[in-house]
Amino acid sequence: SQQGEEDPQALSIQEGENATMNCSYKTSINNLQWYRQNSGRGLVHLILIRSNEREKHSGRLRVTLDTSKKSSSLLITASRAADTASYFCATDSNYQLIWGAGTKLIIKP
Amino acid sequence: GAGVSQSPRYKVAKRGQDVALRCDPISGHVSLFWYQQALGQGPEFLTYFQNEAQLDKSGLPSDRFFAERPEGSVSTLKIQRTQQEDSAVYLCASSTDPPYGYTFGSGTRLTVV
16 A cells, blocks of 8 residues: 655656756654655665754755645756656655655756 | 576466575575565565574465475575465565665566466
């Protein structure tokens, strides 16, 4: 059973533009994590935001968390062709990660 | 090792065959997880180990699935009498305890024909 829902399911933008993906979840969490997955490859951990944090930055990534709305967003600034991948949010409530179905991001050169 | 290593990378099994998937976690990582990922979906939790103890196996879809981690390092996920619906990518992840993010292996793509 999947808790998270990513929105949009697919996103296609021009290189250099910003990409925003959203994630909603259902239950209380300890933290929320974002992962990237290139086609046919494993998941790469991008960033973790704890339930008592509202915003976090890592390089070109910016994550926000609104626990009252049970939602999070991932912003990738100045996108590059190499950012083309699927992006998943995962909520961690008690060691078990619950995942959404992902957003497929395509960066057009 | 530097990362989580899974083998084999690809496995084709005939329906009814038993398979064993191996996961070699990052050295020193206490926690180990198995996930199943169907095409176009997010991963689904299968089972969790803390050292050699299997603390949660609630995600295993049937009693044909069995996982072990006898010495608290390498883990094996075994699927008996494979069925077509078992076709998926099986992902292994490890972490410290408490975790700060999880490190995933590249997965084993199982195809049951």
